[in-house]
Amino acid sequence: MSFTHVVTFAWAQDSDAARDPAVVDGIAAALRAFVDEADLAGLRSWTCGRDAGLATGNADFAVVAVFDDVDAYTAYRDHPEHRRIIDEQIAHRVGGRSAVQFAG
Amino acid sequence: MSFTHVVTFAWAQDSDAARDPAVVDGIAAALRAFVDEADLAGLRSWTCGRDAGLATGNADFAVVAVFDDVDAYTAYRDHPEHRRIIDEQIAHRVGGRSAVQFAG
Numbered sequence: 001m002s003f004t005h006v007v008t009f010a011w012a013q014d015s016d017a018a019r020d021p022a023v024v025d026g027i028a029a030a031l032r033a034f035v036d037e038a039d040l041a042g043l044r045s046w047t048c049g050r051d052a053g054l055a056t057g058n059a060d061f062a063v064v065a066v067f068d069d070v071d072a073y074t075a076y077r078d079h080p081e082h083r084r085i086i087d088e089q090i091a092h093r094v095g096g097r098s099a100v101q102f103a104g
Numbered sequence: 105m106s107f108t109h110v111v112t113f114a115w116a117q118d119s120d121a122a123r124d125p126a127v128v129d130g131i132a133a134a135l136r137a138f139v140d141e142a143d144l145a146g147l148r149s150w151t152c153g154r155d156a157g158l159a160t161g162n163a164d165f166a167v168v169a170v171f172d173d174v175d176a177y178t179a180y181r182d183h184p185e186h187r188r189i190i191d192e193q194i195a196h197r198v199g200g201r202s203a204v205q206f207a208g
Contacts, residue, residue: 047208049206054178055203058204061206101159
């Protein structure tokens with residue numbers, strides 16, 4: 001049984017991320033570089049992306065990561081580089097966030 | 105390039121879904137049966153699950169579905185059985201919902 005982490009972000013309306021897709025692309029690139037370079041044991045798949053605009057009221061950005069188990073997820077969650085990207089590039093830009101981690 | 109749909113739900117505090125995991129399991133079972141029986145063209149993967157309780161402030165339930173393309177996603181989104189399950193088993197129980205669909 002795998003373990004899935006899902007998080008969606010709605011950018012704060014006054015944030016540069018809400019105005020400038022390049023800012024969000026920079027966040028995505030930093031996260032992808034981390035995932036590629038950190039050689040995370042137990043990471044099965046990792047994707048992220050900007051909302052495609054198919055529905056009103058959607059959030060703006062999402063990350064989906066699938067792991068072998070909870071331990072592999074928590075190692076990802078607590079990795080210093082993951083924390084750094086969140087602290088430096090994401091946290092101050094977020095208006096709303098919704099996350100679920102589930103077995104499956 | 106695949107196309108991913110992510111949705112998280114926080115159940116309304118006064119809803120039976122917030123009190124009774126069996127209600128949520130029933131929703132998950134209905135969704136899984138739909139996905140299994142509808143033979144949806146272009147559906148690559150589909151998972152759902154209840155939050156594992158690893159973080160305060162998480163939502164309660166999530167669905168992650170990956171499709172070949174946008175058209176395969178919209179066929180899933182607009183399928184009558186999918187709409188029925190949402191209308192009859194989910195909508196009236198939802199306190200908060202966050203969705204993103206993205207290329208990837």
